[in-house]
Amino acid sequence: MRERRREREEERRVSRAIGFADFMAFLMVVATGFSAFATWRTATITSLVFATADRPFMGIAKLEFEDTGSQKPYVAILYKNFGKIPAVDAIVSVNAWLDGKVAPDPIADAMNVTETGSIPPEVDHFFYRYFTPDSYQDIASGKTHLQIEWRIVYKGPAKGSEYCDFKRYAYDARTGTFRHSGGSDKCRGEPVF
Numbered sequence: 001m002r003e004r005r006r007e008r009e010e011e012r013r014v015s016r017a018i019g020f021a022d023f024m025a026f027l028m029v030v031a032t033g034f035s036a037f038a039t040w041r042t043a044t045i046t047s048l049v050f051a052t053a054d055r056p057f058m059g060i061a062k063l064e065f066e067d068t069g070s071q072k073p074y075v076a077i078l079y080k081n082f083g084k085i086p087a088v089d090a091i092v093s094v095n096a097w098l099d100g101k102v103a104p105d106p107i108a109d110a111m112n113v114t115e116t117g118s119i120p121p122e123v124d125h126f127f128y129r130y131f132t133p134d135s136y137q138d139i140a141s142g143k144t145h146l147q148i149e150w151r152i153v154y155k156g157p158a159k160g161s162e163y164c165d166f167k168r169y170a171y172d173a174r175t176g177t178f179r180h181s182g183g184s185d186k187c188r189g190e191p192v193f
Contacts, residue, residue, distance in 0.1 A: 055156040056087035063178040073136040077127040087119040090154035096129050097147040106132045142173030
């Protein structure tokens with residue numbers, strides 16, 4: 001009988017030890033799962049950080065009227081790559097609207113779209129939109145409302161990466177400056193007028 005009791009005692013002890021070992025194994029599986037999830041999430045976030053940091057960011061640095069006393073006043077659009085790597089295969093288009101209608105251009109067959117090729121970081125690039133002297137006088141006096149639309153489609157060095165920037169600027173005759181009036185990174189947009 002004593003021996004039988006000792007065997008049962010031994011079985012219970014072994015059974016408890018196996019139960020504890022099973023519980024510990026289960027905890028290790030759970031911990032491994034959490035570790036795998038944390039590793040995957042870290043890799044995803046790191047990939048997003050590098051994808052954002054290592055790409056071109058095109059944008060407008062400055063818009064202003066120039067040569068306003070001539071027969072061909074124009075808006076000078078200074079744009080640049082604010083990223084750390086070059087943009088490639090860029091296509092820039094600029095449209096000007098006066099009270100919702102395409103602004104007359106004193107230059108016959110003027111281009112409002114240009115292919116720029118490669119755009120290195122932090123280098124100034126310009127696009128010019130010309131106006132008739134009468135149009136400029138109406139804009140400067142506030143009689144006519146001017147809206148400039150700027151759109152650029154460009155690629156980064158990563159295969160299949162294509163980016164876009166679309167901005168609208170309205171001229172404020174009271175301050176003589178351009179104000180941001182909309183835009184998107186999807187290159188969609190309708191004139192405000």
